[in-house]
Amino acid sequence: MLFRYELEGGNFSKAGYASSEIKKTLKQLSVDPKVIKRIVVALYEAEVNVVAHAWKGEVLADVEADQITLTLNDEGPGIPDIPLAMQEGYSTASSAVREMGFGAGMGLPNMKKNVDELHIESRIGVGTNVRMITRFTNEGG
Numbered sequence: 001m002l003f004r005y006e007l008e009g010g011n012f013s014k015a016g017y018a019s020s021e022i023k024k025t026l027k028q029l030s031v032d033p034k035v036i037k038r039i040v041v042a043l044y045e046a047e048v049n050v051v052a053h054a055w056k057g058e059v060l061a062d063v064e065a066d067q068i069t070l071t072l073n074d075e076g077p078g079i080p081d082i083p084l085a086m087q088e089g090y091s092t093a094s095s096a097v098r099e100m101g102f103g104a105g106m107g108l109p110n111m112k113k114n115v116d117e118l119h120i121e122s123r124i125g126v127g128t129n130v131r132m133i134t135r136f137t138n139e140g141g
């Protein structure tokens with residue numbers, strides 16, 4: 001099953017929609033609630049990153065019997081130094097974004113912790129692609 005959701009830079013009311021829809025879908029498929037929770041946390045952080053740091057983007061969710069692949073493609077400034085961005089506490093969030101309660105620099109590290117695979121590709125001034133894979137069977141024995 002393939003799902004697609006759109007995201008707009010600066011529109012925080014839309015961040016969280018894809019993760020709540022995916023949560024419902026995975027519940028219907030009887031995926032382990034602990035695994036669902038981790039996927040939802042990672043996807044929410046990824047959604048917020050597009051809204052906070054990019055201009056526009058999309059979420060593609062490919063739900064298969066034994067795994068989910070979440071791809072976030074955005075048009076935005078890109079990430080110049082991905083290893084630096086992955087460090088806990090590193091953030092370039094604007095003061096407006098910080099006022100909304102984001103910008104602790106914990107999103108990417110949390111995504112990494114909560115999925116089986118995290119792949120990031122970025123081109124400066126063009127955009128960023130984030131791909132997260134979680135297998136349902138490997139988690140929790």
Ligand SMILES: Nc1ncnc2c1ncn2[C@@H]1O[C@H](COP(=O)(O)OP(=O)(O)OP(=O)(O)O)[C@@H](O)[C@H]1O
Binds near residue numbers: 053074077091101104
């Ligand atoms: N999609 C993106 N486009 C451009 N830059 C990004 C994107 N995602 C992350 N970044 C860069 O990586 C940094 C770290 O991201 P991370 O999600 O860890 O923290 P944050 O978004 O700044 O704060 P938090 O997620 O804790 O609210 C961001 O501050 C930003 O510089």
Ligand SMILES: [Mg+2]
Binds near residue numbers: 045048049103108
């Ligand atoms: Mg973030």
